[in-house]
Amino acid sequence: MLEVSNLMVFYENALALNDFSMKVEQGNIIAIIGSNSAGKTTLMNTLSGLILDTKIKEQRKGGERITLYGTIRFESEDITNVQPYDRVKRGMVLCRERHPIFPESDLVENLKIAGYLQKSSEVSAGVDYVFRLFPTLVRLKSRKAGFLSGGEQQMLTIGMALMVKPKMLLLDEPLLGLSPLMQNTLVDAIKKIRAETGLTIVITEQFARPILPMIDHGYIIENGMLTMEGSGIELMDNPEVKAAYFGV
Ligand SMILES: Nc1ncnc2c1ncn2[C@@H]1O[C@H](COP(=O)(O)OP(=O)(O)OP(=O)(O)O)[C@@H](O)[C@H]1O
Ligand SMILES: [Mg+2]
Known part of the structure; x- marks a missing residue:
């Protein structure tokens, strides 16, 4: 479905x-597992096309020069130079690291804003689905999003991404800064999303332990370079992976 080359x-x-x-x-x-500054966000921004925007903005203000090489193919089409909004239309949706929400709007409004391209019947079905996935959010539906906790905001941002009806969901460090309990809640939700919708999911993390059990395949990157890859089980059994990415 996605092929990233060089x-x-x-x-x-x-x-x-x-x-x-x-x-x-x-x-x-x-x-994609990697420690701080390994290149995880750079990869996600390149896959989603956001880096093309950053590149243009930097050019306009005479800032740093961003150079890209290589190709990205999505559903057999070369999308390397396709604009980010067009990639969303094709079904590729990114939840950024600390994804921005609309803090002054309430939780349901945020979901509806995210689903603005969908028909209204699909919007309400989407909101229902998000509440089934994250029952905790139901009692918070009228709360201003800015007053939600970190974990609740993370559930909301995944919910917002689902409102777009993606084919491929890109999650940049969705577990960042969350308690182990909240991490488990999110991991369970991610498994459920895949089981129920068949969605394809690419997830970056710094700590491998919570996510390796659910993945089909993982890539370890260091300083922007692939150092190891394998199934979740292979990586879990690897002493180097354990030492470097299992945390304390
Ligand atoms: N806009 C930028 N300009 C210059 N260097 C950048 C820029 N964005 C990222 N970098 C550098 O590129 C490298 C990769 O950064 P990136 O943010 O992709 O890492 P990361 O794996 O997401 O890290 P983290 O775990 O801290 O989120 C780092 O050395 C970083 O300093
Ligand atoms: Mg990052």
């Missing part, structure tokens, strides 16, 4: 992604 991303002369390739089959959950 991706290189430079910020000025600094190499953030170095010859990175990966493949994602439909319906799979794929993880």
